Amino acid sequence: MQTHPQDESTRRPSSPDRFPGLRRRGFLAATGAAALAPLTLAGCGSGPDTDTGAGKGDGTPKRGGRLRAAFAGGGASETLDPHLANLFADVARAKALFDKLADYGADLSARPRLAEKWEPGKNLDRWQVTLRRATFHDGSPVTAKDVLYSYRRIADPKQAFRAKASLEPVDLDASRATGERTVEFVLKRPTAEFPNILAAFGAYIVPENATEFDRKPIGSGPFRFVSFAPGRSALFRRHDDYWEGAPHLDELEFVVANEESARVNALLGGQVEYAHELDPTTARAHEGRGRIEIVRLRNSAMQAFCMKTDRPPFDDERVRQAFFLIADRQELVDGALSGAGEIGNDLFGKGYEYYAEGLPQRTQDLGRARALLRQAGAENLKVTLDTSAVATGFTEAAGIFRDQARRAGVTVDVRTGSEDSYWSDILDGGTLCCYRSGAMPLEAHLSQRLLTDSSTNATKWRHQDFDALYQQAQSTRDKSERAAVYARMQRRLHREGGFLVWAFADWIIGTTPKLAGVETDAPANTLDWARFDKVWLG
Template sequence: MGVTGGSTADVVDAHATVSYPDIARVIQLYDSLAVYNANYEVEFALAESIQPSLDARAWTIRLKSGLEFHSGKPVTADDVVYTLRRIVDPAAPKNAAQALSAVDPNNIQILDSLTLQLNLKRPDVTLPEALAVYDTGIVPVGYDPRHPVGTGPFTYSSFTPGQQSVFLRNNHYWRPGEPYVDQVTIIDYPDDTTRVNALLAGKLDAIDQLPIGQVDTITPRPDLHVLESQTGAWIPFTMRVDTPPFNDQRVRQAFRLVVDRDQMVHQVLGSHGVAANDLYARYDPAYLSTAPQRHQDITEAKNLLKQAGHESLTVELVTAPVATGLVESAHLFAQQAAAAGITVHVREVDPGVFYGDNYLKWPFAQDFYLTRNYLLQTEAGTLPGSPFNETHWNDPTYTSLVTRARATVDQNTRTNLLHQAQQIEYDRGGYIIWSFLNQIGAHTTKLHGFVPHRSGIPLSGYEFRRAWFSG
């Protein structure tokens, strides 16, 4: 498998992924209590049930029986407690810590060897969704990420950061018959051309994130197949709202208005996506679909910049080849912004620099996100304690609305609160969200088991446990 990106900062830690290769690795090694299926619906995985109290303040989790870690150790409620405490540890919080911030690590009751009860700090209706994220894989008590052990379909064999990792079939996997292949090798490819050429030369069985310009090269080949999925994935421009000039709401509005979204979708994505409206979570039932669609308006952008005292503005935009369309959209944005008198210097860096010491600190940059429902995405990126708050967004009214929504069991009341929160982001947020992009990969026609997947995680959610070969 050729996977986009990777660097010497790569990890196999179940709870600390950053890049696509990181995500691909943890999905092979670990399983969570729940999982998102191809339609982006939550299904139980290691959990047999996850049941709330009437007020969603207490949740009872029961594990499936007969589960084993790669080491042969049975999976018990103690391991779940250890995992959750590791994720939310205030001294070293992991990626899902904010999403699981309602979990009180000191108020978990073990009811029996397979059952536990979480007594939350506050009601939280999103708990099953949070427990289905790939960054919540269950690990054994005493887990050491240098010697990774999980319950996943493949066991750890070797790992060289920035290069490749090898995983072997878990012969005692809990899903009957799976996985079907004996070995998975995940190879990092920061360079698109090298990755595609390796597939064309028969050196790879599959690649994620097929560049749009290469779709027509792959399609005619009888030995190769293009896999395309409509998703809720998005690749925003990120403006730090606490740093000039983006600390002025008028500048942020102007930057949103210089974007020709239809041109972006057509030119950057080859029409393999749809125009977005500076809001994420398109599959969430509470998505604010009534917000007026933004279109390019150079005149109004100039007016806003003039009001803000930035008629002639020069900014640096930092980008890297870490996801489909990032670099291309950066250069097209620079062209579009020029019409409003904005000079954009595009600074392209390698993935190691992008995810280095300045990651989440760049005043104006880009990033990528996969499909999430609204409340989980806010925990990832738009609350003061979010692990990926690259816009440094900290709006007390917004935070209050989101916090109340998470604790609201009634769906209509919760939707109203979320509409108010989304309106605030739409009016003055730090993201420019110009598209929801289709996820495109490619694989040999001898490889089967992949299906379109709404999650935005490439190659059928990186669920290589489903992959199998024909003769």
């Protein structure tokens, strides 16, 4: 295990006692399959200003200061192990300390990070990855051995690391270092979208043999570790030798504020410069008032009703089509999301790479819905809709859809489940449920949720010919030809799938007016989420 150099400061991260409101409970966990969302910030924290730049006023980055960012936390379960990161706070801290080989751009396509380039073999079942010249915080270079160690650690069958499922196509026993900065990855099958694996959530690179992360973690990210108190705070300092250039900030401090009201009050009171995860009603109350800058990250979370296609009544595609036509999507956006989103079209990934933009937008048609239900012998249909307060807008959406369905002659019984067990309860149980997902590549959505053997196949969509199309896409080298296969798959899902996608919600963060460098054009889970190294204090 590599050691960490002595910290230059004896200062400890701030205690929550400095922020009385931050001790409240009310944590909202990351929900669904990858419901993480984006943030990018800068602020007006304490500390010396070592630059004469003009700051936010003219867009010139200004160096110095400490940025304080408030997140909901997970108490004693919080960790700095990047392979275990699952909560928003965990992931933001991991991104500050560590790097991945790739990350997702605004359209959810893979962009090089520690990997300088990747090149496929003839059959797409071998890929050569070349690393850029980068160093860990202790000065040692990032090498091919570190990459293979990191991926093999993630794939350990005895562990439950976040990126394990994403690495499943890789034969790590056969993969090898072909040089200090080159790795040959051997795959179990042709994988045209292999770069998505390099960018997978949680696929961070750590030093070879590293096992201890909460006391003195060593990464190659833009910030170096100073201290960490799980459930309370963490303090990091600028890594001057970061391969992409040193951050503008001197220090980055994460503080825990479990209730949204506590995060907002800390922001208003000048105790933090950034507050993660605000409700749409809060955003509307403060937007344009001058005290808080509201940042809306569009297309960040798919909002849907999930129909189980393997059981009555949704094993009849006419019933599924009727439900597509029952939904008034704009009413759902306005009522359940307070307008903070845009309508969906029963497909995942609006605005992302490979999304089928050309399909007609589905609208409410109660007459046609009733006709389809009559054809299916389901004129007086009764169905239970499972929901929970586990995610913003779920209970409201359930009530609104219940009323919409009534106008089509369908009785919907809303059943509210436990926040703690909702996601596991609805994966296999029930027939209809509220569902949410954060951003991920379209290919990952297809492979993780819509293949016969997908581990999170909540709609129970199991069709061998559909599976074959996915494999065809992965075996197709030409990108335009591959896109045509994805379009064919989406046309079928739009016609007869089990996801009634009614919206794509904004992710909302709040900052002080002095916070500069915030990226607003990328959705959740992308490279520009949590880019604390690119922001500054005005």
